[in-house]
Amino acid sequence: MAEIVSLTINGRPVRVPSGTVVAAALALAGESRFRRSVAGHPRGPLCGMGVCFECSVTIDGRPHCRSCQTLCAEGMEVRTDE
């Protein structure tokens, strides 16, 4: 059985199997508003392979991280809709 990783999404604790990317953890947690566009519109994952930047979120205080390219890590803090 896969090891479990604990992180927080917008302050809410979430547990996922290790090897899960942040975008998948966000989807499992029911998040759809990953970021906002220049005009303030909600954005979420599109390409899922690191090209489109639509799934950017804030990870451990660092803005604009591509959630589809980042693995969940123990204690990670993820914020969306910024």
Place this chain on the structure above:
Amino acid sequence: MYGCDVAVVGAGIVGAACASECARAGLSVIVFDRGPVGGGTTAAAMGHVVVMDDSEAQFALTSYSRRLWRDLAAELPAEVHYEACGTLWVAADEEEMAEARRKEEFCRVRGLRAEILDEAALREAEPNLRPGLRGGLLIPDDAVLYPPSAAMFFLGRAPQNKIEFRAGSEVRALNPDGGVILGDGTRISAGLTVNAAGCGSPDLTAGLPVKKRKGHLVVTHRYPGHIRHQIVELGYLKSAHSVSSDSVAFNVQPRANGQMLIGSSRQYGAEHPGVEFGILRRMLERAAMYLPDLGRLVAIRSWAGFRPATPDKLPFIGPSAGNQKIWLATGHEGLGITSSLATGRLLADMVLNRPSEIPVAPYSPARSLLEGKAHG
């Protein structure tokens, strides 16, 4: 035969400014471009409105044009993203600080605002610059903008019954009697033709000494406030002057939406239009020497483009040396955005025999022939 007073080849920011100024003076104008408005060098450019002082003629053109930009600023639509954020020239050492003082005096005696910053004032102006820089020079009236939108605005600003734009219309040759010959053989007559084709201008005017000088840019995600001015290293003045070797310089720009543009690079003889990672790496390493936190930021795109460069770093504006029906507005290298408005105005002045606000002789295309003879 279909015709017009002035045929402009090239809908970059320079061609658009020339077309707009001629149409606003009452001439009928057709603008041709193989692509869209502002799709070549204009699209690849940073969009820095900057007074430069490599020569008195360069200063005259860029300071005149900056004044025209400032006069126009209130009329510019939001999508031009015009921001008078100023240029901050950064001095890393005492030698560069001496250059900052020289530039400050050069501007001051010519009536332009310029302010020397010591190390503490520089830190206050741009807290994300690395500690230990010697100081800087603030030119508060310089600006930044989004060039393709400005080119579009120029065309739209002209009386629409006087100007026609033909997108996707390749000009194969300039007719020596005026007018152009299109790729499909169609001939359009014109009283005179303006070759404003930038890097493509030598293809239409044989022997024109305009060479492509490649540059790279990177744009970041949005980090509002990370930088506040267009920041350029004074070392740029040494590196950008090299006419033979590839060079990089620290040159960053804050965009109105919080993004940052990171430059710059210069390459002669590079024909490949794509991004080259070797020089891109050098460029970013140079930028990170000045903005140490750069490595923590996310870049979203990089691209390359070509500047149309002349041997003496001045553009060609006016009738070509060999044919009074073929005019030139090209060769602006990295100053086409800045100089576009002045170029359009000076060209229209000459076409209409109006007096010009600054002497036009330094930009005369005939000088390249004289130079050729002198060195011949």
